Amino acid sequence: MIVPEYWAEACIKKRVDSRQVTVRRFGWSDASQEDAQNNAEQRAQEAYSRIIAGEKLTRREPKIPYNGADGVPIREEILDRQGDAVITRNSYGAQCLNTPDVLIADIDFEYEAGIRLYILVTILITGCAAFIGWKLTSWPIGSVSWVIGLLLIAPVTAMLHRIFIGLTGGVERRARSRIKRFIKKHPDWHLRIYRTPAGFRVLVMHRTFAPEESEVSNFFQALKSDPLYVRMCLNQKCFRARLSPKPWRIGIDSHMRPRPGVWPAQPSRLPARTHWIETYEKAAKAYAACRFVEALGSNKIHPKTEQLRQIHDQICRANQNLTIA
Secondary structure (H helix, E strand, O other): OOOOOEEEEEEEEEEEOOEEEEEEEEEEEOOOHHHHHHHHHHHHHHHHHHHHOOOOOOOEOOOOOOOOOOOOOOOOEEEEEEOOEEEEEOOOOOEEEEEOOOOEEEEEOOOOOOHHHHHHHHHHHHHHHHHHHHHOOOHHHHHHHHHHHHHHHHHHHHHHHHHHHHHOOOHHHHHHHHHHHHHHHOOOOEEEEEEEOOEEEEEEOOOOOOOOOHHHHHHHHHHOOOHHHHHHHHHHOOEEEEOOOOHHHOOOOOOOOOOOOOOOOOHHHHHHHHHHHHHHHHHHOOEEOOEEEEEEEOOOOOHHHHHHHHHHHHHHOOOOOOEEO
16 A cells, blocks of 8 residues: 655657657655656656557556556545554545555445346346247337337336345345354454445454455455445555545535645645635534444454554544434
């Protein structure tokens, strides 16, 4: 996990075989702005050499703070460091905890139908339409049935999904059941469960983990953790948790300036950013990012996970009777 203090950008522009080749790359450092610039120039030169050698690479790196960044560190304002854990401000203004080895899972409730159900309904409906056309020996009628069937796929799938979720206890109960099934198979694990606005967050307490461990992958799969979160854990080699509310859930309708909220911001734009943050932080005091529900499994607690748990619970206000947002 790398969350640098300093960022820079380097650009190489040269004519190669009567065409202009422009390559831009970012650089970073925890030591100094000069080191960040040197890193940017080295990365730009390496990319340029590979491109003129015929390799197909992106000529300009996108300025992405976290989600979607591949091979580039987390580009967010650093608010605090606690050992090797880093608290940052994300692109929409919320505080986030980043840790290289304390396992955190993010579980969203299943409000949308899965792809397998869509495929099953599609096969059944289009099959029925084809059967109607064949039975009536009328391709026009069969074609109309097929078109009507296509229009029915989405609503029928959604209806069947709602019925299935209802019969199995609802989205919250299903998510909680997956957690309990996992801990039943792994009684030596220690899990702390938190309710979030759209699901659950799980902190693993009995030991630390590297994001690429197979046990981590199995854990995410068993709990059906958010696929984007799983992918970013591997890309950034860290686990992550939002510590403060999402702005639009606490009445903050405006966006953090400048947009998108990629760090660092130009000095001329810092006053507007600072004003927005002050307004947001004042409103956020009345809300929690999550609420502690229960602990499951063994009583094993690793000292590092406990230290991070205290930081997490305090900033999230996880033990206060506040609206989660």
